[in-house]
Amino acid sequence: ELKVEQNPLFLSMQEGKNYTIYCNYSTTSDRLYWYRQDPGKSLESLFVLLSNGAVKQEGRLMASLDTKARLSTLHITAAVHDLSATYFCAVYRLNTSGSRLTFGEGTQLTVNP
Amino acid sequence: GAGVSQSPSNKVTEKGKDVELRCDPISGHTALYWYRQSLGQGLxxxxxFQGNSAPDKSGLPSDRFSAERTGGSVSTLTIQRTQQEDSAVYLCASSRRTPNGYTFGSGTRLTVV
Structure with missing residues (x-):
């Protein structure tokens, strides 16, 4: 069974600081997604990482994927309050039943002024 | 439509009643997923559902839960004899067969009282 673990689960940081959220998963996959969820809202797609070594950047967020280590990171640079949200990683698996995303528990990020 | 549409957005029901939740995916998306998010939890x-193939029902928590997808488009998730532990946000997502991303709907918040 695929397990996806994120850490930290809760992150409080000051504006202007940098930090990294980690996503570890237990079985082979070459596709990983990062989503953002604001309170009471649905999930917004941030990044799709499709191969080993993939790196994508959007604004103050950068995501990377190391399929050999089964690890993805979401790096936050010079955080601003607007980044406060819950961030989920999700690992894609294709098996005989079909495909699905297995989600981590989420990292609740609070950026303080 | 432009996005994944779910209805109702909120549903309060009495324990023991049946409920139906609807999902209208993005036109042309052959894959459709249902996820459940309990308070403060992951998905x-x-x-x-993938096209006309048999659905992967392996995540349904009990035989009170069922889902169908008519004509490869709209899907209905039915929960019979609802229990308080069924209270959660039910999210629907759709994607193309070779997805670069899954688009989530806004969800249905179900409260069983």
Whole structure:
């Protein structure tokens, strides 16, 4: 069974600081997604990482994927309050039943002024 | 439509009643997923539809849960004899067969009283 673990689960940081959220998963996959969820809202797609070594950047967020280590990171640079949200990683698996995303528990990020 | 549409957005029901939740995916998206998100938790896979193939029902938590997808488009998730532990946000997502991303709907918040 695929397990996806994120850490930290809760992150409080000051504006202007940098930090990294980690996503570890237990079985082979070459596709990983990062989503953002604001309170009471649905999930917004941030990044799709499709191969080993993939790196994508959007604004103050950068995501990377190391399929050999089964690890993805979401790096936050010079955080601003607007980044406060819950961030989920999700690992894609294709098996005989079909495909699905297995989600981590989420990292609740609070950026303080 | 432009996005994944779910209805109702909120549903309060009495314990023991049946409920139906609807999902209208993005036109042309052949894959459709139902997930459940309990308060403060990650997303739990429920069921997956891909085109005309048999659905992957392996995530349904009990035989009180069922889902169908008519004409490869709209899907209905039915919960019979609802229990308080069924209270959660039920999210639907759709994607193309070779997805670069899954688009989530806004969810249905179900409260069983």
């Amino acid at each position: 739990e896979f429920l069921i997956y």
